[in-house]
Amino acid sequence: MLNLRSEKWFARKGKDGFIYRAWMKNQGIPDDEFTGKPVIGICNTWSELTPCNAHFRELAESVKRGVLEAGGLPVEFPVMSLGETLIKPTAMLYRNLMSMTVEESIRANPLDGVVLLVGCDKTTPASVMGACSVNLPMIAVSGGAMLTGKHQGRNLGTSDLWRFDAENKSGKLTAEEFRMIEGAMCRSRGHCAVMGTASTMACMIEALGITLPENAAIPAADSRRKVLAQLSGRRIVDMVKEDVKPSDIMTRELFENAVKINAAIGGSTNFMIHLMAIAGRLGVPLTLRDFDHLAKDIPLLANLEPSGKYFMEDFYYAGGLPAVIKELLPHLHGTVRTVSGQTVVENNQNAQCYNRDVIASLDKPFQQKAGTAVVYGNLCKDGAVIKPSAASPHLMKHRGQAVVFETIEDYHERINDPDLDVTEDHILVLKNVGPKGYPGMPEVGNMQLPAKLLQRGITDMIRISDGRMSGTAFGTTFLHVSPESAAGGVLALVREGDWIEVDVEERRLHLDVSDEELEKRRETWKPLPEPTDRGYVKMFLDYVQQAHKGMDLDFLQGSSGSEVTRDSH
Ligand code: FES
Ligand code: MG
Secondary structure (H helix, E strand, C coil): CCCCCCHHHHCCCHHHHHHHHHCHHHHCCCHHHHCCCCEEEEEECCCCCCHHHCCHHHHHHHHHHHHHHCCCEEEEEECCCCCCCCCCCCHHHHHHHHHHHHHHHHHHCCCCEEEEEECCCCHHHHHHHHHHCCCCCEEEEECCECCCEEECCEEECCCHHHHHHHHHHCCCCCHHHHHHHHHHHCCCCCECCCCCHHHHHHHHHHHCCCCCCCCCCCCCCCHHHHHHHHHHHHHHHHHHHHCCCHHHHCCHHHHHHHHHHHHHHCCCCHHHHHHHHHHHHHCCCCCHHHHHHHHCCCCECECECCCCCECHHHHHHCCHHHHHHHHHHHHCCCCCECCCCCEHHHHHCCCCCCCCCCECCCCCCCECCCCCEEEEECCEEEEEEECHHHCCHHHCEEEEEEEEECCHHHHHHHCCCCCCCCCCCCEEEECCCCCCCCCCCCCCCCCCCCHHHHHCCCCCCEEEECCCCCCCCCCCEEECCCCCHHHCCHHHHCCCCCEEEEECCCCEEEECCCHHHHHHHHHHCCCCCCCCCCHHHHHHHHHECCHHHCCCEHHHCCCCCCCCCCCCC
């Protein structure tokens, strides 16, 4: 006999059972559905304001079909949804709030298991974080990437936006063509078609063992995406019967696998922040240093934009994530179990690669070392990160003078000033774009170069900030400087003309200013005033942790479990 959590609602006698069942019956649910059937919540991040997830109502229908086939009762419910492109000032400000809506919606309701429908960048970590803090059986299904954009015979993905913007500014592209490209780039349902943060997250959850194999790469428009959703609906019912919880699956081993797999695919730097936040919910130890040390010998096996050439669609046709995992098996924990009921080896050992120009073999990688480097120094005592695969080799070791912007507004105001004293050897330093400083840590770390350098054909220079960078962006950018300037980090004390030394090989980021001088500067330093003293943003400012800890609110770490002891009537 199944011992179902939902029976605490639906198997009740008397007034309470009446209330719990009667109102559900208004949806046309027969009486016998309330006995002995796992109730499966479909946690839907659908929203027309999250264009990447706008097709999720349809995807939910496929999940429902699977749940019904396996003898469960599917119930779809909405949670807060975050779209990268529309939400101001940055979707990251609300990731933790969204995770709270997921967590509380799952715990408060008569659910035995959950299917998370996730897509656009933040919707994945927020949903997983929330679900982990309840720890009911859970499986995730991504919405899939868009088809490759096409424009005048050229392939396009979101990463090209940064190039088009630069071409538009330097006069290479007409305003009319710039406008036409909008429709060509986003021509199908799904999330960004490159290995940006959304696809990185889709790979992350497959690597963490909480999706069925192939989840990461099937395009949103491909009917096999619906098949995967249906199979996931079937599988969650069995997971409830087997009582397989996230904490059973997502052990340190799978987190280590995820870090290595992310390096091999050249995933987004945002991955680090989200993975640490998820680990924090489960109590799995994971530090910023782990990312560097676990991945430092992992080669780049995927040739995908923004670091490489191809798109998510090509990635799927070439074999998708299973083909990468199969290559990487010698580096991975292979015997750990995933939600499929099979181990990592069993899930992936029969994967095939159909295009070696897209997915490399372990002995002929696209790049020998692909991991994100974590650098330390007086400028970032708790670390800063750089993605070498998206950076310029000639800038990996450099000494240059700082051109300092106090805020992003200051940067916008002055960056294209022809009188700005800047050359390609300078280092652009941007302050006050960290978790508290903005607030929400926006993706502005890949600051556009000064127009006068772009016009001279310069395409890269060193940039340092406490902000993030879009997973679709590239450049020699040191990001996530921790502690951030708004929290009194040394970054706050950098002045125009200071010398900065960068040495990625040595993992070093150093401000060449004496400790005495820095102490003197600190005496006159004042943080910017907080932007508000009320609402969620106030709570965020009071409790958000620094980037090197995953930026969760400190009191959200850990789990409250699934038990609710009190009734509502
Ligand atoms: Fe949603 Fe890129 S904007 S994934
Ligand atoms: Mg993004």
